[in-house]
Amino acid sequence: MQCLIWFALAIIMLRMIRDLDMTLIRTFVTTADKASMTAAANALHLTQGAVSQQVKRLEEVLGQSLFERDRRGLRLTRSGERLLDKARRLLRLNDEILAEIRGGAVAGRVRVGVPYDLVGTLLAPVLKAYAEAYPQVEISLVCASSPELAAALAAGTIDLAVIEERVGPSPGECLLIDRLVWVGARGGAARLKRPLPVSIVADTCAFRPAVLSALAEHGLDWRTVFENGNIDATTATVRSDLAVTTWLASTVPADLDILSDAGLPALPNFSVNLHLPKHATQPAAQAFAGHIREGLSRYRQAA
Missing domain, CATH: 3.40.190.10 (Periplasmic binding protein-like II)
Structure with missing residues (x-):
């Protein structure tokens, strides 16, 4: 009887939830992009179990199954497909609000690694927008090949990197294909x-x-x-x-x-992937990562 009471209370509490947790939304979007909970866990610096629990929690809140598994990995259900675009918009707005509110407090230096072919094309508007939003941040741009940038990030000589990789499992966050x-x-x-x-x-x-x-x-x-x-x-x-x-x-x-x-x-x-260091990311780098996500998301929508 006691178990039934706790179960009923849990159902009532779920029905009372009216706000979506951005952490769950970010985990959902990353898992959808990676089509793998293991790859999503690497990108988010979480355990696979934590990613699985967060996805399950979001499914419980929404009362819908969001993923199903096939031979190639995870695949979105129809409910998952309906949610994905709106979830991306929620994350963009969330990151934009945080960036604007924290903008005045962000200062220092950020070392950004970018491949030669992206710096003057896809990422040019991102660099301009970031420089205007955070005039107190000193941007150091490192242009190199993607393998060289991955090595520089691992060595700690840059704070984040945009890296081109063949589509597939990656520790980075997929921004576009x-x-x-x-x-x-x-x-x-x-x-x-x-x-x-x-x-x-x-x-x-x-x-x-x-x-x-x-x-x-x-x-x-x-x-x-x-x-x-x-x-x-x-x-x-x-x-x-x-x-x-x-x-x-x-x-x-x-x-x-x-x-x-x-x-x-x-x-x-x-894929064009965003790579962050395994250790804590400084505020200037976090803000830059948000600008890259937003900028390339707008590009995807316009393409």
Whole structure:
């Protein structure tokens, strides 16, 4: 009898809950993005059990199942799909309010790691908005390849990093997924040459293993034109029709072509992930992370 009374009280309390816990919402969104509770736990610096309990708690509050499991991992139910967009908006508003209210108190220095190809494209508006919102914060920008940025974050020489990785399990928080595409000069002939002239920003480029693997599987001979870590020089070799390269579709300059009909092998999708240190994150870095989430969320909605 006592167990039944406690169960009834629990049901009554759940029905009385009118406010959503942002912690539960953030865990839900991260789990949906990762399609894995283990990956979500890594991104949120929680145990898998804690993530599972938080998802269960949210399902109890809403009275709906949000996930179901298939062979590829977790999949959103129809209720989960309905919630996801609204949950993202809730988190954006929550982070925006916190950033504005705390803005006057945030000062110091934040060291941000960004890949070469993103700093002048997707992240340019984010950098501008952050600098305007937090004029007392000194921003130090570190541009390098994604593997180099991951190493710098682990070594503690940067405070957070935006890293490009093949879609799949990652300790980072997925901000968006984009196509990796072949890029060449408009109306150019480099795409037709054999061996294929390829220009890659650096030999540590995150795209390089995927590109070389695709060329090998396709049986396509290639040669290196440029690999020294300069995005401007890489762009120049492509504009001059000396070579082709690979970029995320969202970062391709308007005057260059995405090559979809040149007999080149298909390339995998890549995710743009936010990586934070395993130790405590300073307020300036937390605020910057919020700006990145909001900025790329707006990009996803506009795309």
